[in-house]
Amino acid sequence: MYPSLTFDVARAAWIAATARELEGFAEANRAELDACDRACRFPRELYRELGARGYLAPMVPAEYGGLGGGVAEYAVISEEVGRHGLVSGQIASQGQRWLLDWGTPEQKDRWLAPLSSGEAVFSESISEKNAGSSFRNLTATAVRDGSDWVLTGSKTHVNLGPASDVTLFYAVAEEGLTSFLVDMTLPGISTQQTDPVGLRLIPTGDVVFDAVRVPASAILGVPGGGLETFLSTFNISRLGNASELIGLARRALELGLRYARTREVGDSMVTDFQGIQWMVSDAWQAVQAASLARDHAALWHHAGHDIAFETSVAKRLAIDAAEKASETSFSLTGGHGLYTDEPYHSILSDIKVLKVGGGSSEILRNYLARRILKDPGHEGLA
Numbered sequence: 176m177y178p179s180l181t182f183d184v185a186r187a188a189w190i191a192a193t194a195r196e197l198e199g200f201a202e203a204n205r206a207e208l209d210a211c212d213r214a215c216r217f218p219r220e221l222y223r224e225l226g227a228r229g230y231l232a233p234m235v236p237a238e239y240g241g242l243g244g245g246v247a248e249y250a251v252i253s254e255e256v257g258r259h260g261l262v263s264g265q266i267a268s269q270g271q272r273w274l275l276d277w278g279t280p281e282q283k284d285r286w287l288a289p290l291s292s293g294e295a296v297f298s299e300s301i302s303e304k305n306a307g308s309s310f311r312n313l314t315a316t317a318v319r320d321g322s323d324w325v326l327t328g329s330k331t332h333v334n335l336g337p338a339s340d341v342t343l344f345y346a347v348a349e350e351g352l353t354s355f356l357v358d359m360t361l362p363g364i365s366t367q368q369t370d371p372v373g374l375r376l377i378p379t380g381d382v383v384f385d386a387v388r389v390p391a392s393a394i395l396g397v398p399g400g401g402l403e404t405f406l407s408t409f410n411i412s413r414l415g416n417a418s419e420l421i422g423l424a425r426r427a428l429e430l431g432l433r434y435a436r437t438r439e440v441g442d443s444m445v446t447d448f449q450g451i452q453w454m455v456s457d458a459w460q461a462v463q464a465a466s467l468a469r470d471h472a473a474l475w476h477h478a479g480h481d482i483a484f485e486t487s488v489a490k491r492l493a494i495d496a497a498e499k500a501s502e503t504s505f506s507l508t509g510g511h512g513l514y515t516d517e518p519y520h521s522i523l524s525d526i527k528v529l530k531v532g533g534g535s536s537e538i539l540r541n542y543l544a545r546r547i548l549k550d551p552g553h554e555g556l557a
């Protein structure tokens with residue numbers, strides 16, 4: 176695990192302790208996690224408990240109640256969340272990143288500490304019915320009215336939308352795409368929970384803004400700077416996506432192997448069959464490759480470089496690894512794995528959602544191809 180992030184002895188000890196604690200936490204709360212997953216319900220108390228232990232804010236400085244770490248800590252926690260089927264702090268981390276990179280002192284003082292402790296919940300209201308992969312067809316509007324702004328638009332697929340206390344709302348202003356940090360208790364906001372197949376512990380919802388009046392201080396960054404705020408945070412959050420996918424891949428393989436090692440078929444165990452062994456070997460290699468790419472991106476960021484290319488490679492490899500591992504887990508478990516009270520279908524569904532959210536597999540491939548064709552000297556290709 177964490178092939179190159181364990182390079183540093185102190186960090187290796189922290190990683191081992193974190194992995195143990197999150198595994199223990201997940202096992203102690205397995206029944207509640209499973210019930211919430213089935214019901215598509217946000218386990219708010221468990222989320223708060225993770226926040227109290229610092230696991231919702233790996234990159235937030237200690238003065239705001241975070242762990243004070245960097246992308247390595249973020250990657251480790253995200254992977255362990257996937258590996259143990261825990262409620263994800265991914266959306267909180269994105270919100271915190273936005274605040275740290277673009278927030279005014281007032282915005283940071285208001286939101287960073289409660290988002291770190293899990294007392295407040297963040298959501299990002301970007302996608303619309305007719306605008307997902309591309310911003311071109313976004314219809315939400317932001318119109319100046321005196322010193323205020325009036326926001327109108329319908330967002331969809333918003334993780335934790337109905338449960339959130341604050342959302343980052345993307346709308347088109349005269350100056351162009353603009354992001355607003357909006358208190359969800361303001362008049363004119365309504366939500367409706369939806370029912371996705373995966374990531375059901377952080378359910379999605381529609382978020383509708385009907386002439387919501389906000390002060391100019393709600394803008395994150397500057398009017399017209401929405402694309403910049405979006406890209407800066409998504410480059411890092413892809414590292415979290417990749418890590419969660421790697422964790423899901425490990426979970427699928429570990430659980431599948433635990434079953435298959437003791438499952439007799441005739442006078443053999445499932446793991447005695449060479450066809451099965453090769454699948455395990457291929458899936459494990461894919462997980463290792465994705466882990467190395469993810470670690471490389473984390474270390475590259477730590478060294479102060481732009482990581483748009485590296486995180487896209489890591490996420491793409493992590494998607495492939497997770498799909499391969501999930502497929503293998505079904506071969507390891509046969510009919511036993513094909514029931515809703517077994518975890519394998521839920522792992523597969525989480526993988527499918529992570530494959531689309533935060534930059535779909537196809538969009539990442541387009542981006543990588545563009546970079547490779549335009550800039551073959553890029554160090555990511557060395």
Ligand SMILES: Cc1cc2nc3c(=O)[nH]c(=O)nc-3n(C[C@H](O)[C@H](O)[C@H](O)COP(=O)(O)OP(=O)(O)OC[C@H]3O[C@@H](n4cnc5c(N)ncnc54)[C@H](O)[C@@H]3O)c2cc1C
Binds near residue numbers: 301528533
């Ligand atoms: C469970 C879930 C949670 C989500 N959470 C959030 C959230 O919290 N906040 C939020 O704002 N959004 C969220 N999303 C929305 C997500 O970001 C979008 O679904 C995603 O960006 C894809 O947009 P789309 O679904 O509209 O697909 P479309 O843009 O309609 O694309 C359809 C298909 O075409 C592919 N495609 C698109 N363009 C190209 C191209 N140029 N070349 C090749 N293929 C292409 C896409 O990859 C996709 O497979 C979530 C979605 C889901 C399902």
